[in-house]
Amino acid sequence: MLRTRAGNPHSSTLAPSSAAVADRHGVQRDGDVAEKPGGRSPSAAGARGARRTDGAACAPDTAESGMHSASNSRPDACAMSDADLDMAFDSDYEHFMRVAHDDAFNRNEAQLIAEVAELTPGMRVLDAPCGYGRISLELARRGLRVHGVDRRPPLVESALADADRAGLSVSAEVADLRSFRSAEGFDAAVMWFTSFGYGSDEDSRAMLRNLRGALRPGGRLVIDTFNPMYQYARAHAQSPQFIVWPRVGSDLMLDRFTIEHDAERVLAQRTVVRDGEVRDFSWSLRILVPGEYRQWLADAGFVDVDFRGEQGGSFDWTKRRMIVIARTPETDERATPTLCGLR
């Protein structure tokens, strides 16, 4: 485990016919779509103007990818591999997201998390996955004792370095949430910014079980993701959809989104233009409707599953975001099924 003492809007430009400027969730301002990863392979050749195609999660034109074609897919057939995750969350991800998510935005998110998870200073919070630590640091600033977990070492290192620079006490470790275990008894676990559902269904279910095991009795889990019903409605109105992420100097990042209905996944083909080099790859995310969240969370031992829209308000199909809130039982027994709150 790495430990340290110590503590980021927008794009413009070139838009294919239906492109929209992304808001800070990667959501089109006049509509929506999920947000996501990006990345530059350290080994990427830097030839100016070069185009690389790095493979894809479930993309139809990715013969070199280890991923399966979408044509006869089920959710697991389109699951992202470890190599896909590495590609999606390398230095390009941090490069663009640090601009898309500025300090004021991150503060606002931390405030929202504190509200929906009912956090008070001194509580122990698991930020999983933590990425480069933007949420961890803001929660630590609010007096919370934060531990971050992410499978990408460079992101964890960035989080700890930022915490050091800011004089904030944050701990973090490189770990895979599919196998992560902790007996810490955290008061809350935060899975923010569409971080759930890259892998197979069993991967995702394992993560829920592991988070449940890391929480104290009565501990809260909050998951922030796109609203599947809103996504389906948008896709019905227009597909594909495009997001142009905030520019970083002359660097650009563009996502082209479709929904793979058979695989029940959002599929994104991402193009990154950085330092004159063009790189294409894909990522995908499982779409779970509220009833599936309820079931998966109950199966993992959570109770009292609730849903909110963006900013913690009421939830319905018109909301772009969906915040899922659940808690572990007050006693350490497995959850029993409930009907309208009655056991």
Ligand SMILES: C[S@@+](CC[C@H](N)C(=O)[O-])C[C@H]1O[C@@H](n2cnc3c(N)ncnc32)[C@H](O)[C@@H]1O
């Ligand atoms: C979209 S980012 C969000 C990061 C952070 N929650 C935030 O709000 O900035 C998703 C993160 O999930 C991490 N991740 C994906 N699969 C993971 C896994 N199985 N275990 C741990 N981290 C994972 C990636 O490395 C990436 O940092």
